[in-house]
Amino acid sequence: MLEQRQKQAKRTGLPELLNAEKGKVVLRFAPNPNGPLSFGHARGIIINGEYAKEYDGELILRFDDTDTSVKPPMLEAYDLIQKEAEWLLGFVPHRMVIASDRIEHYYQYVEQMLNGGFGYVCKCSAETFREYRVSMTECPCRAYSNLENLELWQGMLDGSFQPGEAVVRVRTDMALKNPALRDWPALRIQDTETNPHPRKDIGSRYRVWPLLDFQSAVEDHLQGVTHIIRGKDLMDSTRKQKLLYEHFGWTYPETMYWGRVKVHEWGGFSTSQMRKDIESGLFEGWSDPRLPTIASLSGSGIQATALRNFWIELGVTQKDIAVPLATLYSHNIKIIDDDAPRIAFIREPIALTLEGVNETIVELPTHPNTTGLGTRKIQLHDAVVYIEKADLQHKTLRLKEFGDFDIEGNTARFVAKERTDKRKIVHWTSKNSSVDASLVQVIDGEICRLDGKLESHQLAVNTPVQIERIGYGIISGDNEITFTHD
RNA sequence: GCUCGUGUGGUGUAGCCAGGUCCAUCAUUGCGGGUUUUCAUCCCGUCGACCCGGGUUCGAAUCCCGGCACGAGCACCA
Numbered sequence: 001m002l003e004q005r006q007k008q009a010k011r012t013g014l015p016e017l018l019n020a021e022k023g024k025v026v027l028r029f030a031p032n033p034n035g036p037l038s039f040g041h042a043r044g045i046i047i048n049g050e051y052a053k054e055y056d057g058e059l060i061l062r063f064d065d066t067d068t069s070v071k072p073p074m075l076e077a078y079d080l081i082q083k084e085a086e087w088l089l090g091f092v093p094h095r096m097v098i099a100s101d102r103i104e105h106y107y108q109y110v111e112q113m114l115n116g117g118f119g120y121v122c123k124c125s126a127e128t129f130r131e132y133r134v135s136m137t138e139c140p141c142r143a144y145s146n147l148e149n150l151e152l153w154q155g156m157l158d159g160s161f162q163p164g165e166a167v168v169r170v171r172t173d174m175a176l177k178n179p180a181l182r183d184w185p186a187l188r189i190q191d192t193e194t195n196p197h198p199r200k201d202i203g204s205r206y207r208v209w210p211l212l213d214f215q216s217a218v219e220d221h222l223q224g225v226t227h228i229i230r231g232k233d234l235m236d237s238t239r240k241q242k243l244l245y246e247h248f249g250w251t252y253p254e255t256m257y258w259g260r261v262k263v264h265e266w267g268g269f270s271t272s273q274m275r276k277d278i279e280s281g282l283f284e285g286w287s288d289p290r291l292p293t294i295a296s297l298s299g300s301g302i303q304a305t306a307l308r309n310f311w312i313e314l315g316v317t318q319k320d321i322a323v324p325l326a327t328l329y330s331h332n333i334k335i336i337d338d339d340a341p342r343i344a345f346i347r348e349p350i351a352l353t354l355e356g357v358n359e360t361i362v363e364l365p366t367h368p369n370t371t372g373l374g375t376r377k378i379q380l381h382d383a384v385v386y387i388e389k390a391d392l393q394h395k396t397l398r399l400k401e402f403g404d405f406d407i408e409g410n411t412a413r414f415v416a417k418e419r420t421d422k423r424k425i426v427h428w429t430s431k432n433s434s435v436d437a438s439l440v441q442v443i444d445g446e447i448c449r450l451d452g453k454l455e456s457h458q459l460a461v462n463t464p465v466q467i468e469r470i471g472y473g474i475i476s477g478d479n480e481i482t483f484t485h486d
Numbered sequence: 487g488c489u490c491g492u493g494u495g496g497u498g499u500a501g502c503c504a505g506g507u508c509c510a511u512c513a514u515u516g517c518g519g520g521u522u523u524u525c526a527u528c529c530c531g532u533c534g535a536c537c538c539g540g541g542u543u544c545g546a547a548u549c550c551c552g553g554c555a556c557g558a559g560c561a562c563c564a
Contacts, residue, residue: 012512031564032563032564065564126561126562130561133560166562177489179489180560181560182560185561188562211561211564212563232491232558233559234564235490236558237564239490257491272563313499315498320556320557323497323514324497324515327514330514331514333527338527340526342524364523367527368526368527369522400524425523467526470526472526
């Protein structure tokens, strides 16, 4: 593979992984199951998943559910996330790990750390230690012997300490330039009697829980993770974990980071905040179309492939960026347009009686360019059609794929089959071939259900469609269609 | 404050490590036009950028130094 250096040629796809051998790459995506996946999570799962695919490697879906009080896990999220992950990836993650199932493993490494003297039990309060950290002072607890540490550790396990009274720290160096790395905390005590873990098997079984940096570091090693790709907010995590790896004599995986992404139209959302807002009734649920969740996006017609293309295009740069939704929409249109059946939805329908029409059925193409999608047959036995009120301002109209008509009051007099002039072309449907339905759309932060007449169809729920002269949408119920985007 | 990171058109992105072939790629958006029995799709055209200042060099978006701006971490959250 003597690839010539090509300048000015757009590199396509994701950049190459460093030190990656095809077939031996192990990546992971590790969400906190304190809610279902949101837009930002999609980046993590898609980028890691794409690399796993590209390198014939493995992707681990890991639930980092080690906090029971600040961001407590949500029981339903475990299943939801697995389904959403599969939807986003287009394949099932190769392995699944739940941190709360692995506490005993983490304990083994704590003991190893204490025995090795590179960790210690610290009885200082968080505030006291903060002062030590700022002033680069060694904490007195650093002086405990390995034996004392092991005893204190037992004390943490058996309930001799209350939450906040003792933590296990990784011994680094209080003189480290980066304050974040100084003797960082590895495990703490949680009151799991008051705040049990939501998983039945776990519940109140453990009092001592690892913190992210310890849990993640040990688990990455146990799973043989070779590459970690995550947000740059976790850069200091990498540095902390590298110090631990050095203590254990392990080799740290290759790392890559991406910057912060904001979507102009959404502003700031956090899983915890959404959870509160849903519980307080501000939103209808996790799939509320106003929320930036995967459930919301898929429910309103965004395709997984569009999301994949979108995130792959953004790549893994460390820049903090703000993207407009238009970019995602444009990807979505590319995915769906060729196969999206055209369908009529009449807003503020006005019934017109046809005059001078003999046929009882009109056949129009399901898709103007994709003839393979066949035709739609509109029944006209009652000779009544619906058009939008707004179109009534014109007294001469062309009903699309039907004919030219002159409008007088509530009658539409047939003029000609072919075009006779440049009169406006409008979409329409008939009384016989339509149903009462709603168009669900978010307007100015409100969910609007606009009643109207929807052309009868046999399309399955979740079929993306193009709503003539309105935009793209998705069949979201028997008599409901949800607007996706223009 | 300390630590770390990032600065390419309106928005993203390629190029930067290995300096010239870069009057800078591609996409998206805007604008203009074309096709079209949808205000869709598609096609064509067009506007538009290397944070600033020095330095090295025949030559700098690319290397060096210094500014500035923005962001993140410094949680017994993930």
